[in-house]
Amino acid sequence: xxxxxxxxxxxxxxxxxxxxxxxxxxxxxxxxxxxxxxxxxxxxxxxxxxxxxxxxxxxxxxxxxxxxxxxxxxxxxxxxxxxxxxxxxxxxxxxxxxxxxxxxxxxxxxxxxxxxxxxxxxxxxxxxxxxxxxxxxxxxxxxxxxxxxxxxxxxxxxxxxxxxxxxxxxxxxxxxxxxxxxxxxxxxxxxxxxxxxxxxxxxxxxxxxxxxxxxxxxxxxxxxxxxxxxxxxxxxxxxxxxxxxxxxxxxxxxxxxxxxxxxxxxxxxxxxxxxxxxxxxxxxxxxxxxxxxxxxxxxxxxxxxxxxxxxxxxxxxxxxxxxxxxxxxxxxxxxxxxxxxxxxxxxxxxxxxxxxxxxxxxxxxxxxxxxxxxxxxxxxxxxxxxxxxxxxxxxxxxxxxxxxxxxxxxxxxxxxxxxxxxxxxxxxxxxxxxxxxxxxxxxxxxxxxxxxxxxxxxxxxxxxxxxxxxxxxxxxxxxxxxxxxxxxxxxxxxxxxxxxxxxxxxxxxxxx
Amino acid sequence: xxxxxxxxxxxxxxxxxxxxxxxxxxxxxxxxxxxxxxxxxxxxxxxxxxxxxxxxxxxxxxxxxxxxxxxxxxxxxxxxxxxxxxxxxxxxxxxxxxxxxxxxxxxxxxxxxxxxxxxxxxxxxxxxxxxxxxxxxxxxxxxxxxxxxxxxxxxxxxxxxxxxxxxxxxxxxxxxxxxxxxxxxxxxxxxxxxxxxxxxxxxxxxxxxxxxxxxxxxxxxxxxxxxxxxxxxxxxxxxxxxxxxxxxxxxxxxxxxxxxxxxxxxxxxxxxxxxxxxxxxxxxxxxxxxxxxxxxxxxxxxxxxx
Numbered sequence: 001x002x003x004x005x006x007x008x009x010x011x012x013x014x015x016x017x018x019x020x021x022x023x024x025x026x027x028x029x030x031x032x033x034x035x036x037x038x039x040x041x042x043x044x045x046x047x048x049x050x051x052x053x054x055x056x057x058x059x060x061x062x063x064x065x066x067x068x069x070x071x072x073x074x075x076x077x078x079x080x081x082x083x084x085x086x087x088x089x090x091x092x093x094x095x096x097x098x099x100x101x102x103x104x105x106x107x108x109x110x111x112x113x114x115x116x117x118x119x120x121x122x123x124x125x126x127x128x129x130x131x132x133x134x135x136x137x138x139x140x141x142x143x144x145x146x147x148x149x150x151x152x153x154x155x156x157x158x159x160x161x162x163x164x165x166x167x168x169x170x171x172x173x174x175x176x177x178x179x180x181x182x183x184x185x186x187x188x189x190x191x192x193x194x195x196x197x198x199x200x201x202x203x204x205x206x207x208x209x210x211x212x213x214x215x216x217x218x219x220x221x222x223x224x225x226x227x228x229x230x231x232x233x234x235x236x237x238x239x240x241x242x243x244x245x246x247x248x249x250x251x252x253x254x255x256x257x258x259x260x261x262x263x264x265x266x267x268x269x270x271x272x273x274x275x276x277x278x279x280x281x282x283x284x285x286x287x288x289x290x291x292x293x294x295x296x297x298x299x300x301x302x303x304x305x306x307x308x309x310x311x312x313x314x315x316x317x318x319x320x321x322x323x324x325x326x327x328x329x330x331x332x333x334x335x336x337x338x339x340x341x342x343x344x345x346x347x348x349x350x351x352x353x354x355x356x357x358x359x360x361x362x363x364x365x366x367x368x369x370x371x372x373x374x375x376x377x378x379x380x381x382x383x384x385x386x387x388x389x390x391x392x393x394x395x396x397x398x399x400x401x402x403x404x405x406x407x408x409x410x411x412x413x414x415x416x417x418x419x420x421x422x423x424x425x426x427x428x429x430x431x432x433x434x435x436x437x438x439x440x441x442x443x444x445x446x447x448x449x450x451x452x453x454x455x456x457x458x459x460x461x462x463x464x465x466x467x468x469x470x471x472x473x474x475x476x477x478x479x480x481x482x483x484x485x486x487x488x489x490x491x492x493x494x495x496x497x498x499x500x501x502x503x504x505x506x507x508x509x510x511x512x
Numbered sequence: 513x514x515x516x517x518x519x520x521x522x523x524x525x526x527x528x529x530x531x532x533x534x535x536x537x538x539x540x541x542x543x544x545x546x547x548x549x550x551x552x553x554x555x556x557x558x559x560x561x562x563x564x565x566x567x568x569x570x571x572x573x574x575x576x577x578x579x580x581x582x583x584x585x586x587x588x589x590x591x592x593x594x595x596x597x598x599x600x601x602x603x604x605x606x607x608x609x610x611x612x613x614x615x616x617x618x619x620x621x622x623x624x625x626x627x628x629x630x631x632x633x634x635x636x637x638x639x640x641x642x643x644x645x646x647x648x649x650x651x652x653x654x655x656x657x658x659x660x661x662x663x664x665x666x667x668x669x670x671x672x673x674x675x676x677x678x679x680x681x682x683x684x685x686x687x688x689x690x691x692x693x694x695x696x697x698x699x700x701x702x703x704x705x706x707x708x709x710x711x712x713x714x715x716x717x718x719x720x721x722x723x724x725x726x727x728x729x730x731x732x733x734x735x736x737x738x739x740x741x742x743x744x745x746x747x748x749x750x751x752x753x754x755x756x757x758x759x760x761x762x763x764x765x766x767x768x769x770x771x772x773x774x775x776x777x778x779x780x781x782x783x784x785x786x787x788x789x790x791x792x793x794x795x796x797x798x799x800x801x802x803x804x805x806x807x808x809x810x811x812x813x814x815x816x817x818x
Contacts, residue, residue: 202771
C-alpha cells in the first residue's frame with residue numbers, strides 16, 4: 001500500500017514538473033464558460049449562412065453567431081427575430097418585413113433593410129435556385145422595410161425563408177464587401193447572441209457573449225465547442241468534466257451515461273421519421289398490392305419495444321412519415337402492436353401460412369433497426385431477406401426506383417408537410433414508386449391555396465389518406481441522445497422543436 | 513549512374529501515376545458524395561447543383577485531368593465538406609501530424625531499440641520472451657482499443673491526462689504512446705534480428721578474441737552496424753506515421769492529417785482523400801527514390817548491375 005502511494009506521488013511529481021497535471025486541470029471548464037464535445041468537425045463554411053447546405057448541422061453554429069429575420073424558436077416555428085413583424089399581401093404576391101429597431105451586428109453596425117436584401121441575394125445554399133426563381137425582386141424602400149415580391153403566390157415562402165434554407169439569416173453587407181468571402185469565413189460577424197473569438201480547425205471554436213443582443217443578454221460568457229469525433233472519448237471527456245455537454249452518445253454508451261451519477265441523458269427528437277415503404281403496392285401481382293397485407297405489417301411490429309431497445313425509448317412512435325413538428329402535420333391514430341390481428345389479416349389475404357415477401361432494403365448504418373423489424377415480421381409469417389446497402393448506394397437505388405418489395409427509408413430534410421409529400425407521396429416525387437390519383441389531385445389543389453386554414457385541411461386529408469391506404473408503415477421519429485454534465489442549468493435541448501442541438505444559446509445557463 | 517537515376521525516376525513517376533489513378537477511381541467507386549452532404553429527400557435541384565459545383569457532372573477523364581492539373585499546380589482544389597482549399601487544410605494539419613509522429617517515433621525508438629538489443633544478447637532468455645510478448649501486443653492490439661483503455665485509465669480513473677484535443681504536452685502523451693507502441697514493436701523486431709546477424713559476424717568474434725569487454729563489443733562494434741537498417745526503417749515509418757495515424761488521431765481528437773483523411777473518407781470528400789493519399793504516397797516514393805540513389809552512390813554493385 002505504502003509502495004503504491006509512493007509510486008503515485010512520484011508519478012504526480014514527475015508529471016507536475018512537466019506542467020502536465022497543471023495543464024490537464026486547467027482544461028476543466030472555468031466559470032462563465034460552457035464547453036461542448038461536438039461529434040463532427042466544424043467547417044468554416046458553416047460560419048456563413050449564405051452557404052447553408054440541406055443538413056441540420058450548420059444550425060449548431062448559426063444559432064450562436066447569426067440571427068434570422070424569422071426563425072424557429074421555443075414554442076414558435078416561425079418567430080420574428082431580426083424582423084419585428086412581417087405580413088403577407090392579401091393576393092399572396094408579396095411579403096413585407098419590418099427590421100427590428102435596435103438590432104445590431106457584433107461590430108456595432110445596425111441591421112438594416114439593405115443587409116436583408118444583400119443576404120438574400122448573396123444566398124447560394126440549399127434551394128437557392130428555387131427561391132430566386134420564385135422571388136421577382138427584393139425592395140428596400142427605407143432602412144427598416146424589406147419587401148419580397150413574388151412572381152406568383154407561394155404559400156410556402158415563409159417556411160423556406162425561415163427554416164428550410166439559410167436565406168433569411170442576415171450578414172452585414174458593408175463588412176462582407178470590405179473583407180471579402182474568404183475574410184468573412186475567417187472572422188465572421190453576425191447579429192447573433194455570441195460573437196466569434198477564434199477557430200482552430202479540427203480542434204475548437206471559441207465564442208463570446210454579445211451583450212447587445214436584442215433578445216436578451218446571454219448568461220454564459222463563453223462557449224467553447226471542442227471537436228471530439230469518437231463517441232467513447234466524448235463520454236470520457238464528459239465524465240471527467242472536460243466538457244459540459246457531449247453531443248450524440250448512443251447505444252450502450254447512452255446506458256452508461258444514464259447510469260453515471262451527476263450526468264443527465266437528454267434526448268432531442270429530430271425531424272427524421274423512419275418508415276417501411278411498400279414499393280410494390282401498385283403491382284397487382286405482388287402480395288403488397290393487397291392493403292390487408294400492408295396493414296398486417298403495421299400491426300406485426302412492436303415499434304415501442306424497438307425504440308426501447310435501440311434508443312432507450314426516446315424515439316417517439318408518431319405513426320407518421322411526416323415529422324410531428326412540421327407545419328400542416330396531421331397526427332394519425334396511435335400505432336398498435338397486435339400480432340394476432342396481423343395474422344388474421346394475412347389469413348384473409350390468403351397468406352395464412354405466411355409468405356415469402358422478398359427483400360427488405362435499408363441503409364446499412366441502420367441495419368440494427370431493420371433486424372429488429374424483420375424479427376417481428378418473421379413472427380407474423382412475413383418472410384423477408386435483409387438487404388443492407390451502403391448509404392450512398394441505398395439512397396441512389398431508392399431514388400432511381402431500383403429497389404423493390406420493402407424499403408426502410410428515412411429523411412431529415414427541411415420543409416413542411418407539403419414538401420415531404422412532394423418527395424415521398426405525390427406523382428413524380430423523387431422517392432415515389434407509384435401514386436394515387438386522388439392524392440395527386442388534392443395535392444395540386446393545395447399548391448395554389450392561399451387560405452391557410454383551407455390548405456391545412458387539404459394537407460391533413462392527404463396525410464389521412466396516406467395513413468388509411470397504408471402507403472407506409474412508419475417506424476419512429478429518431479431521437480438524438482446527448483450527455484449533460486452537472487454544471488449545466490439549461491442545456492437548450494428540445495427548446496426549439498426539431499433542432500438537434502442546444503438552442504437558442506442565449507437561453508443556456510450554468511447552475512448557480 | 514545517370515542511366516540508373518533516370519530509370520529510377522521513371523519508375524517513381526509511373527508509381528505516382530498509378531497511385532493517382534487508383535485513388536481517383538477508388539474514391540469514386542464508393543458512391544456519390546451528395547448523398548452524404550445533403551439530407552435524404554433533398555430536392556433534385558440541390559443534388560444537381562451540388563454535383564455541378566463539385567464538377568461531378570463532367571466525364572471521368574475530364575475530372576481526372578483536372579485532378580492531375582491541380583496536383584501539378586499544388587492546388588488540389590476545394591474540399592466538398594469544408595468548402596475551403598484542400599492545400600490550406602493539409603498544411604494547417606501537417607504541423608500537428610509532424611509533432612505527433614516525431615514524439616511517437618522517439619518513443620518507439622526509445623522502447624524498441626533497447627528492448628531489441630536486450631532480446632538479442634539474451635536469446636531464448638526472459639528478456640527475449642518478454643520482448644516477443646511486447647512485440648505481439650504492440651502489433652496485434654488495435655490502436656482504438658489501446659487508446660480507449662488509456663483514456664479510461666488515465667482520464668476517467670486517475671484524472672491525470674486530458675481525454676482528447678491538442679495544445680499542451682499533456683494532450684500529446686496518450687496518442688504518441690499509442691502510435692509509438694505499434695512502431696516500437698517493428699523497431700524492436702528489426703533491432704533484434706539485425707543485432708543477431710551482426711553478433712554472429714567475424715569482426716565481432718575478433719573483437720571478443722581480442723578480449724574487449726562485452727559491453728564494448730555490443731555497444732561500440734555490434735550496435736552501430738546493427739542500427740543502420742533500423743534507421744532506414746524508422747525514416748520510412750516516420751513518413752507513414754505522419755500520413756496514416758487515422759485511428760489514433762480520431763480516438764484522441766488529434767487534429768492531424770490522419771483525421772483529415774478520416775473526415776474525407778466519412779464524407780466522400782474526394783479532393784481531400786485524393787490529396788492526402790497522393791501527397792503521402794509522393795513522400796514515400798521520394799524517400800524510396802532517395803534511398804535507392806544513395807545506395808547506388810555508396811554501393812557501386814547496384815549501379816553496375818543495373
